[in-house]
Amino acid sequence: ALPIVAVVGRPNVGKSTLFNKLIGQRLSIVEDTPGVTRDRIYSKCEWRGREFMVVDTGGIEPDTDDVILAQMRRQAEVAIHRADVIVLVTDVRCGVTANDYAVADMLQKSGKPVVLAVNKCDTIGEPPLELYEFYNLGIGEPFPISSQHGHGTGDMLDEILKYL
Ligand code: GDP
Ligand code: MG
Numbered sequence: 001a002l003p004i005v006a007v008v009g010r011p012n013v014g015k016s017t018l019f020n021k022l023i024g025q026r027l028s029i030v031e032d033t034p035g036v037t038r039d040r041i042y043s044k045c046e047w048r049g050r051e052f053m054v055v056d057t058g059g060i061e062p063d064t065d066d067v068i069l070a071q072m073r074r075q076a077e078v079a080i081h082r083a084d085v086i087v088l089v090t091d092v093r094c095g096v097t098a099n100d101y102a103v104a105d106m107l108q109k110s111g112k113p114v115v116l117a118v119n120k121c122d123t124i125g126e127p128p129l130e131l132y133e134f135y136n137l138g139i140g141e142p143f144p145i146s147s148q149h150g151h152g153t154g155d156m157l158d159e160i161l162k163y164l
């Protein structure tokens with residue numbers, strides 16, 4: 001079986017946009033409304049001749065009474081459990097949120113390798129200063145990416161390949 005890369009993070013950070021960019025198709029629905037992806041969506045992906053499965057998840061809201069959000073979190077937990085590498089997606093425009101800390105903590109407890117992607121870094125050139133704040137999550141180097149434009153995804157994929 002191919003190794004599995006799971007894309008996780010809070011709702012609305014751009015997980016589905018990244019997933020679609022990685023697989024080169026619009027398989028997952030991208031929405032401004034948080035929480036559109038409820039199930040796990042799988043697709044094959046290739047980078048530098050290496051094949052793996054990418055999984056899009058609905059997003060993780062750590063503390064929630066909402067049934068749908070709790071179900072999405074459960075799906076994300078299953079994806080994390082099955083993954084060989086986890087990509088934690090965050091949003092540079094929001095900065096580091098309490099929720100990001102909670103998810104990072106949960107990922108560290110999983111013991112799986114985590115690659116930290118800071119999405120919505122849309123401007124080419126020097127990474128934004130806000131990027132460095134993401135070191136505070138304690139899960140390593142933040143990779144600036146723009147899932148919309150594709151910037152930075154190559155470096156992020158190179159990092160992912162190190163763990164496959
Ligand atoms: P998800 O809930 O994490 O799957 O997020 P989506 O992929 O559905 O995206 C949520 C919103 O963020 C949508 O309006 C996307 O168009 C937008 N978005 C995603 N990636 C980027 C990006 O790289 N740059 C910008 N500016 N917006 C993005
Ligand atoms: Mg989504």
